[in-house]
Amino acid sequence: QAQLVESGGGLVQAGGSVNLSCAASGFAFNDYRMSWYRQTPGKERELVIDIRRNGDSVVYLDSVKGRFTISRDNAKNMVYLQMNNLKVEDTATYICNALSIYVSSVYWARQNGMGYWGKGTTVTVSS
Secondary structure, eight states, rough: OOEEEEEEEEETTTOOOOOEEEEESSGGGGGGEEEEEETTTSSOOOEEEEETSSSSSEEEOOGGGTTEEEEEEEETTEEEEEEOOOOOOEEEEEEEEEEEEOOOHHHHHHHTHHHHHEOEEEEEOOO
């Protein structure tokens, strides 16, 4: 069955960098838009960034623009999130999502939590 497994989280000092990985299996990776979300206790999960199968990406959080980049390796079924110049407020559990490129409404699909989800990897940024 479909599976997403994130890794790479941990404790990092403010100003540092982390590279998260998401390993996908059990589905046709090239037919999926891949995204990173993040969630902190007591807050709703928020969409950070996504990448189409051709490599085009969109950053959805203004606070991470210029600091976070996403990439994918379609041959290895992997997605990466490079996080630079980390801030304390970036502390969160980062969760990988795969959403089919064939959904009729990406907005509706996201609002309803569609697609495949990983369990997340936690990044803690200390001051």
